[in-house]
Amino acid sequence: EAQVTQNPRYLITVTGKKLTVTCSQNMNHEYMSWYRQDPGLGLRQIYYSMNVEVTDKGDVPEGYKVSRKEKRNFPLILESPSPNQTSLYFCASRSVREGYGYTFGSGTRLTVV
Amino acid sequence: AQKITQTQPGMFVQEKEAVTLDCTYDTSDPSYGLFWYKQPSSGEMIFLIYQGSYDQQNATEGRYSLNFQKARKSANLVISASQLGDSAMYFCAMRFSGSARQLTFGSGTQLTVLP
Numbered sequence: 001e002a003q004v005t006q007n008p009r010y011l012i013t014v015t016g017k018k019l020t021v022t023c024s025q026n027m028n029h030e031y032m033s034w035y036r037q038d039p040g041l042g043l044r045q046i047y048y049s050m051n052v053e054v055t056d057k058g059d060v061p062e063g064y065k066v067s068r069k070e071k072r073n074f075p076l077i078l079e080s081p082s083p084n085q086t087s088l089y090f091c092a093s094r095s096v097r098e099g100y101g102y103t104f105g106s107g108t109r110l111t112v113v
Numbered sequence: 114a115q116k117i118t119q120t121q122p123g124m125f126v127q128e129k130e131a132v133t134l135d136c137t138y139d140t141s142d143p144s145y146g147l148f149w150y151k152q153p154s155s156g157e158m159i160f161l162i163y164q165g166s167y168d169q170q171n172a173t174e175g176r177y178s179l180n181f182q183k184a185r186k187s188a189n190l191v192i193s194a195s196q197l198g199d200s201a202m203y204f205c206a207m208r209f210s211g212s213a214r215q216l217t218f219g220s221g222t223q224l225t226v227l228p
Contacts, residue, residue, distance in 0.1 A: 041220060
């Protein structure tokens with residue numbers, strides 16, 4: 001089944017404790033992206049990647065890191081999480097072909113206390 | 114600045130009736146793509162429909178159609194014959210030519226289908 005898998009689904013952590021949210025896709029998509037969703041703000045892009053070793057900042061990159069060492073994986077790293085990073089996070093991927101929307105993972109609900 | 118606006122925080126519709134969810138956008142770019150996504154209470158994002166700015170005809174996918182009015186810069190989603198399972202948050206999103214890899218989302222509309 002074609003899908004984007006992100007883990008964990010739920011995470012509660014403390015301020016300053018480094019964490020990684022994993023993302024993997026099995027569709028051989030070139031583009032991958034991370035979004036955060038906050039009430040009233042819709043989804044905002046954190047980082048995106050056009051292909052292996054090619055990443056760039058989205059609208060809200062502060063406090064986050066990413067890497068794209070393999071085409072299928074695109075982990076999101078929070079080196080020192082803060083409470084304002086409490087949010088619902090989505091990983092997404094899409095083909096380079098025009099007309100195709102992103103396929104989203106199931107989401108990771110992160111709470112930083 | 115490029116922006117997506119959904120002015121309806123919440124909408125109600127009777128089962129089996131049609132409903133229109135509004136979306137307007139602001140861009141000076143001639144080339145862009147329009148998307149609608151559905152987010153049920155379980156949280157996942159489901160791709161519904163796509164319209165390219167140069168497409169001559171309005172996009173349709175089953176019960177979903179996109180009422181694309183380029184001059185008015187609107188891209189409204191029409192759901193025909195609403196079902197209880199259509200109750201969800203709906204997001205309009207755009208990919209602008211100057212941001213080819215990024216989707217910009219509206220704030221969403223919460224649709225509730227009444228039995």
